Amino acid sequence: MASLYGKISEAEQARLKARRKSWRRIITIALSSVVLAVVIVAAVVGTQSHRAGSKKDGVGSDPSSLSTSVKAVCDVTLYKESCYNSMSQKVKPNQFVQPHDLFKLSVMVAMDELSKASEHISGQMKAMNDSAAAAAVDSCGELLDLAMDHLNGSYMSGLDASDDLRTWLSTARTCLETCIDGFDELALGPLKGTVKGYLKTPQELTSNSLAIITWISNIMGSIKLRRLMGFDYPHKSSQVAPKPLHHKDQSFPEWLKPKDRKLIQSSADLRKIANVVVAKDGSGKYKTIKAALKAVPDKSDKRYVIYVKKGVYVENVRVEKPKWNVVMVGDGKDATIVSGRLNVVDGTPTFQSATFAVFGKGFIARDMGFRNTAGPSKHQAVALMSTADQSVFYRCKFDAFQDTLYAHSNRQFYRECDILGTVDFIFGNSAVVLQTCNIRPRVPMKGQQDTITAQGRVDPNQNTGISIQNCTLWPWGDLRNVRTYLGRPWKNYSRTVYMTSLMGGFIDPKGWLPWTGDSAPSTIYYAEYKNYGSGSNTKNRVKWKGLRTNLSTKEAEKFTVKSFIMGDSWIKKADVSFKSGL
Numbered sequence: 104m105a106s107l108y109g110k111i112s113e114a115e116q117a118r119l120k121a122r123r124k125s126w127r128r129i130i131t132i133a134l135s136s137v138v139l140a141v142v143i144v145a146a147v148v149g150t151q152s153h154r155a156g157s158k159k160d161g162v163g164s165d166p167s168s169l170s171t172s173v174k175a176v177c178d179v180t181l182y183k184e185s186c187y188n189s190m191s192q193k194v195k196p197n198q199f200v201q202p203h204d205l206f207k208l209s210v211m212v213a214m215d216e217l218s219k220a221s222e223h224i225s226g227q228m229k230a231m232n233d234s235a236a237a238a239a240v241d242s243c244g245e246l247l248d249l250a251m252d253h254l255n256g257s258y259m260s261g262l263d264a265s266d267d268l269r270t271w272l273s274t275a276r277t278c279l280e281t282c283i284d285g286f287d288e289l290a291l292g293p294l295k296g297t298v299k300g301y302l303k304t305p306q307e308l309t310s311n312s313l314a315i316i317t318w319i320s321n322i323m324g325s326i327k328l329r330r331l332m333g334f335d336y337p338h339k340s341s342q343v344a345p346k347p348l349h350h351k352d353q354s355f356p357e358w359l360k361p362k363d364r365k366l367i368q369s370s371a372d373l374r375k376i377a378n379v380v381v382a383k384d385g386s387g388k389y390k391t392i393k394a395a396l397k398a399v400p401d402k403s404d405k406r407y408v409i410y411v412k413k414g415v416y417v418e419n420v421r422v423e424k425p426k427w428n429v430v431m432v433g434d435g436k437d438a439t440i441v442s443g444r445l446n447v448v449d450g451t452p453t454f455q456s457a458t459f460a461v462f463g464k465g466f467i468a469r470d471m472g473f474r475n476t477a478g479p480s481k482h483q484a485v486a487l488m489s490t491a492d493q494s495v496f497y498r499c500k501f502d503a504f505q506d507t508l509y510a511h512s513n514r515q516f517y518r519e520c521d522i523l524g525t526v527d528f529i530f531g532n533s534a535v536v537l538q539t540c541n542i543r544p545r546v547p548m549k550g551q552q553d554t555i556t557a558q559g560r561v562d563p564n565q566n567t568g569i570s571i572q573n574c575t576l577w578p579w580g581d582l583r584n585v586r587t588y589l590g591r592p593w594k595n596y597s598r599t600v601y602m603t604s605l606m607g608g609f610i611d612p613k614g615w616l617p618w619t620g621d622s623a624p625s626t627i628y629y630a631e632y633k634n635y636g637s638g639s640n641t642k643n644r645v646k647w648k649g650l651r652t653n654l655s656t657k658e659a660e661k662f663t664v665k666s667f668i669m670g671d672s673w674i675k676k677a678d679v680s681f682k683s684g685l
Contacts, residue, residue, distance in 0.1 A: 556590030610638030
């Protein structure tokens with residue numbers, strides 16, 4: 104008994120603490136499971152009165168033959184009919200299935216349908232005699248592989264990683280949409296219709312999985328509950344939580360390990376410890392970046408540092424999916440430059456036009472420039488494209504005209520970067536924060552207008568959007584005769600927020616440009632919060648239902664590094680010279 108009240112060893116204290124933590128976790132999980140089950144039962148009871156009308160909605164299965172748990176879960180989706188039909192065949196009418204298993208089932212049926220669609224589309228490739236069509240089908244095939252990877256990752260993960268699941272399913276949905284967009288870009292309307300038909304069901308089923316995990320996450324209060332449970336993600340289980348930085352003029356994601364944070368801060372140190380050196384003059388191990396990337400070990404948990412000496416590297420570079428945790432450092436954004444000129448006009452789909460494309464997760468670039476020299480007449484020509492989860496770009500420069508920076512999908516963070524372009528030059532459907540960057544619209548082709556952003560959110564449950572915080576919007580050249588807009592809604596649920604940023608007077612007073620017609624879908628989310636400069640006046644902004652020019656501080660905080668991306672559980676609080684969040 105004395106040991107209970109007297110001093111105990113540190114090891115014993117740690118064991119007691121661990122046991123208490125485990126019991127708390129078990130109790131919390133049990134309670135949350137009960138709560139979730141009760142909610143589902145309540146949902147089932149609440150939907151009984153709607154069963155008679157479900158046939159009118161075109162539900163293929165007889166409602167009376169549906170499992171009540173399937174009915175309850177499918178009712179939260181956007182595509183109820185495809186949900187009922189796909190899952191009712193797998194679950195007996197009187198069988199109660201746990202939400203976790205229903206979510207897994209929804210992902211599994213999405214993968215099955217995507218696999219069938221992929222076979223059909225790959226079959227199209229064999230009959231292609233047209234080079235543009237072949238390029239579009241090839242690009243589509245790569246995107247379908249990415250979608251399948253993210254669906255499979257979602258299937259293999261537990262509900263405790265709900266923010267990861269939302270991100271990966273959002274990415275899968277984006278990849279399917281990007282595949283279809285590629286046929287529009289190359290004016291392949293008939294082929295687009297065929298591919299769109301093949302992908303209709305996989306798109307709907309992927310959306311359903313996303314809706315289900317969003318619903319479950321909302322019920323369980325994912326962030327607070329996960330903190331209470333003390334969950335770690337499988338891919339982070341061996342990592343030590345990093346301590347915050349306390350540098351006035353620096354702001355970095357807290358998910359970076361302490362060692363990685365140190366690397367990000369010091370280019371000199373990075374160059375000294377680089378695994379390999381790339382140099383055009385032959386003073387390094389490799390003369391090309393592509394050759395150096397081949398030496399990177401696949402799926403490594405360790406950082407692999409590539410130092411690229413000053414020079415212009417004319418090559419189209421891809422950091423492939425298996426190349427994890429690559430750190431690439433140059434001698435400066437205007438000294439180490441990767442240059443290419445692939446573009447849509449010459450037959451390359453936008454997704455494959457990037458001079459530098461990143462697929463491998465955990466990628467970091469520092470002090471480098473990326474440019475596409477195709478010019479404005481070639482239309483879509485990407486300088487950098489990232490679909491890599493947890494990718495970071497620090498003190499980099501992205502230089503092109505239309506579609507300069509393609510933040511395609513997953514979670515991304517940009518700090519102190521220069522971004523130059525004309526039409527839609529920051530675009531994509533990632534969850535991305537651009538912080539203290541210089542955004543520089545430039546002179547476009549005659550008759551064109553400049554649009555800074557084109558965000559591609561296609562589903563209300565996607566946790567994606569563009570957040571521009573503490574940035575400077577200033578012209579690159581004489582834009583007195585060029586109308587320049589903050590963005591235009593590429594998709595029906597486009598989401599873009601400008602916060603506490605300097606806007607020069609070259610910004611058109613209307614602020615935003617419609618994609619087509621004279622208005623925008625009511626489902627978009629555009630917002631401006633406490634921006635300053637002569638271009639920030641919102642008095643004459645467009646009168647769209649989806650535009651918010653009077654955000655509360657509470658609402659604006661949802662789009663900061665702390666909330667918008669930490670809420671997705673991959674970037675945690677950053678120490679900056681201003682208050683946390685804003």
